[in-house]
Amino acid sequence: MLAEQDQFEAERSARMVKAVYVYEAPLRLWHWVNALAITVLAVTGYFIGLPLPSVPGEASEQFLMGYIRFAHFAAAYIFAIGFIGRIYWAIVGNHHARQIFILPVWNAKWWGEVFYELRWYLFLVKEPKKYVGHNPLAQLMMFLFFTIGAVYMICTGFALYGEGLGEGSWASQMFGWVISAVGGNSLQVHSWHRLGMWVTVSFVIVHVYAAIREDIMSRQSLISTMISGWRMFKD
Amino acid sequence: MTETFYEVLRRQGITRRSFLKFCSLTATSLGLGSAFAPKIAHALETKPRTPVLWLHGLECTCCSESFIRSAHPLTKDVVLSMLSLDYDDTLMAAAGHQAEAILEEVKAKYKGNYILAVEGNPPLNEDGMFCIQSGRPFVEKLKETAKDAKAIISWGSCASWGCVQAAKPNPTRATPVHKVIFDKPIIKVPGCPPIAEVMTAVVTYMLTFERLPELDRQGRPKMFYGQRIHDKCYRRPHFDAGQFVEQWDDDQARMGYCLYKMGCKGPTTYNACSTVRWNDGVSFPIQSGHGCIGCSEDGFWDKGSFYDRVTDIQQFGVESNADTVGATAAGVVGASIAAHAAVTALARARQKTGIDTPKGED
Numbered sequence: 104m105l106a107e108q109d110q111f112e113a114e115r116s117a118r119m120v121k122a123v124y125v126y127e128a129p130l131r132l133w134h135w136v137n138a139l140a141i142t143v144l145a146v147t148g149y150f151i152g153l154p155l156p157s158v159p160g161e162a163s164e165q166f167l168m169g170y171i172r173f174a175h176f177a178a179a180y181i182f183a184i185g186f187i188g189r190i191y192w193a194i195v196g197n198h199h200a201r202q203i204f205i206l207p208v209w210n211a212k213w214w215g216e217v218f219y220e221l222r223w224y225l226f227l228v229k230e231p232k233k234y235v236g237h238n239p240l241a242q243l244m245m246f247l248f249f250t251i252g253a254v255y256m257i258c259t260g261f262a263l264y265g266e267g268l269g270e271g272s273w274a275s276q277m278f279g280w281v282i283s284a285v286g287g288n289s290l291q292v293h294s295w296h297r298l299g300m301w302v303t304v305s306f307v308i309v310h311v312y313a314a315i316r317e318d319i320m321s322r323q324s325l326i327s328t329m330i331s332g333w334r335m336f337k338d
Numbered sequence: 339m340t341e342t343f344y345e346v347l348r349r350q351g352i353t354r355r356s357f358l359k360f361c362s363l364t365a366t367s368l369g370l371g372s373a374f375a376p377k378i379a380h381a382l383e384t385k386p387r388t389p390v391l392w393l394h395g396l397e398c399t400c401c402s403e404s405f406i407r408s409a410h411p412l413t414k415d416v417v418l419s420m421l422s423l424d425y426d427d428t429l430m431a432a433a434g435h436q437a438e439a440i441l442e443e444v445k446a447k448y449k450g451n452y453i454l455a456v457e458g459n460p461p462l463n464e465d466g467m468f469c470i471q472s473g474r475p476f477v478e479k480l481k482e483t484a485k486d487a488k489a490i491i492s493w494g495s496c497a498s499w500g501c502v503q504a505a506k507p508n509p510t511r512a513t514p515v516h517k518v519i520f521d522k523p524i525i526k527v528p529g530c531p532p533i534a535e536v537m538t539a540v541v542t543y544m545l546t547f548e549r550l551p552e553l554d555r556q557g558r559p560k561m562f563y564g565q566r567i568h569d570k571c572y573r574r575p576h577f578d579a580g581q582f583v584e585q586w587d588d589d590q591a592r593m594g595y596c597l598y599k600m601g602c603k604g605p606t607t608y609n610a611c612s613t614v615r616w617n618d619g620v621s622f623p624i625q626s627g628h629g630c631i632g633c634s635e636d637g638f639w640d641k642g643s644f645y646d647r648v649t650d651i652q653q654f655g656v657e658s659n660a661d662t663v664g665a666t667a668a669g670v671v672g673a674s675i676a677a678h679a680a681v682t683a684l685a686r687a688r689q690k691t692g693i694d695t696p697k698g699e700d
Contacts, residue, residue, distance in 0.1 A: 152647060152648050152660075152661075153599075153647065153648060153661070154580060154582060154598065154599060155580060156584070157580065157581045157582045157584060157590055157595065158579065158580045158581060162575040162576050162578075162579040162581055163575070163579075164579075165579035165580060165581065166578055166579060166580075167579060167580030168577055168578050168579065168580040169578040169579070169580075171580075172578075224678070226681060226682075226685065266566060266605075266606075267569075269564070269565065269569070270554055270560060270564045270565070279555055280555075282555075283555055283556065286636055286637060287499075287556050287635070287636035287637075288606065288632070288635045288636045288637055288638065288641060289606045289635075290603065290606040290632065290635065290641050290649060291641065291651075293606065293648075293649075294648070294649060294651045294659065294660045295651075295660070297648060297660035297661065297664065298651070298660040298663060298664050300660075300664065301660065301661075301663070301664020301665065301667055301668055302664070302667070304664070304668045305664075305667050305668045305671040308668065308671050308672055308675060309671060309675065312675045312678075312679065316678075316679070316682060320682065320686075
């Protein structure tokens with residue numbers, strides 16, 4: 104059973120639709136680059152807060168912490184620039200590309216479907232609904248934990264990065280207000296940024312699980328869709 | 339006309355040669371370049387002294403102690419002469435009504451033209467009764483003196499942020515100066531105490547150029563608070579190399595490795611300790627083998643242990659840091675998913691084996 108908008112789209116393209124083109128190439132590329140960046144960011148970020156055991160030898164011959172921080176900052180730039188690119192694609196791409204940025208919060212039917220999905224995950228309903236894009240619950244989660252989360256991590260992260268670049272640098276000019284906003288002591292921003300990392304880790308766990316589970320349970324493709332772009336319906 | 343700084347110095351037996359050396363030194367420490375040395379000299383030779391009133395609220399006098407130990411002897415002479423300590427109830431010779439009379443006199447005579455330096459802060463609870471001076475709450479004296487001041491210097495972390503007396507639960511409601519006085523330019527010189535040379539240089543700058551030094555977002559002079567301890571730390575190469583002190587008495591500690599893992603707050607502390615250092619440039623905490631505790635940062639008493647890198651977050655209870663909260667959350671999510679997957683698999687297996695499953699309530 105397809106949701107209304109997707110049904111309309113499906114009917115328009117063919118009578119018996121078995122596959123719909125959902126994710127365009129730039130979006131798919133972004134997804135995987137972004138996934139890699141998040142992985143690098145989480146791992147290096149963890150070791151920036153709690154560094155690895157000391158390396159022996161002369162300081163002039165070692166640059167371990169330097170490389171870890173470099174990887175973190177490089178991945179952060181890729182993540183942030185990718186996010187800007189993703190916003191651009193939300194504007195010029197198809198309507199699925201806008202899903203994680205705009206929630207139909209005034210639509211009562213949409214909320215109804217959020218709760219339907221919730222009941223599906225709680226084993227209270229037998230059959231899942233099928234969606235061409237994100238299901239409403241997934242859309243809500245993506246918005247709360249990814250979109251909001253990414254903005255949060257970019258703001259706190261570049262505020263801290265601006266401290267290293269120094270007063271008056273672009274990062275300090277643009278994001279320095281974050282430090283003032285939490286009371287002026289950037290130690291607080293470090294703590295909140297690290298907490299954001301853990302939220303992201305939790306989100307990734309749920310995201311990967313939900314994708315695999317729905318791929319199996321809801322009789323439609325999810326993982327291969329993010330590779331090929333086509334959503335396949337198995338019945 | 340009141341005498342100039344230069345006249346005061348000459349009267350105190352300071353040679354012109356020493357005076358010019360001081361001018362060059364001050365220009366350098368203010369980051370102004372050699373071209374500014376003659377300008378400073380000219381200003382000190384021609385301008386009448388600007389009086390400075392120095393008030394003490396809730397404090398421990400460590401700022402005054404630091405200030406009078408300014409390493410360069412001439413700096414001390416100059417600044418003490420500059421201030422002439424028209425009013426400083428800790429250091430002045432006068433006492434009682436005589437002292438209060440000076441305060442009134444300066445306020446009247448130099449209306450709108452004196453600098454108010456505040457050490458410590460006013461407590462606001464119980465109508466300010468926790469700090470009484472001259473028979474009335476300090477907050478009243480502060481407001482009255484601030485009314486006709488040209489600018490205010492907040493000495494130390496007490497006046498700038500609140501410091502230990504404002505730490506949780508702050509029973510006296512000790513409040514930093516900028517949250518009591520709103521209509522005057524305030525320059526914050528935080529630290530517990532601030533570095534003596536920083537204090538004297540800030541005063542010299544303000545008296546010489548008759549304006550505030552350039553301030554950062556939080557109102558601190560950029561020239562001394564523009565960089566973190568970490569940015570200029572001589573142990574920084576060990577940080578970049580990934581060489582850390584793991585325990586207080588280990589070999590790495592003896593070899594002078596980075597104190598990051600021992601909770602050094604250098605990476606989040608804006609001050610000049612790692613460049614100007616203390617006691618005539620002898621040393622500073624990190625050089626002595628102890629991490630920075632971040633004493634010039636806002637609320638440093640309430641930001642968890644001095645010895646943790648990932649510090650406690652107050653909002654999540656007494657002993658919870660980002661890792662405790664976050665790893666717990668991630669663990670709960672992971673366990674829930676494992677359980678969810680198990681239930682899913684079980685439900686499917688039962689369907690396939692043809693065992694009746696209870697009907698869901700749609």
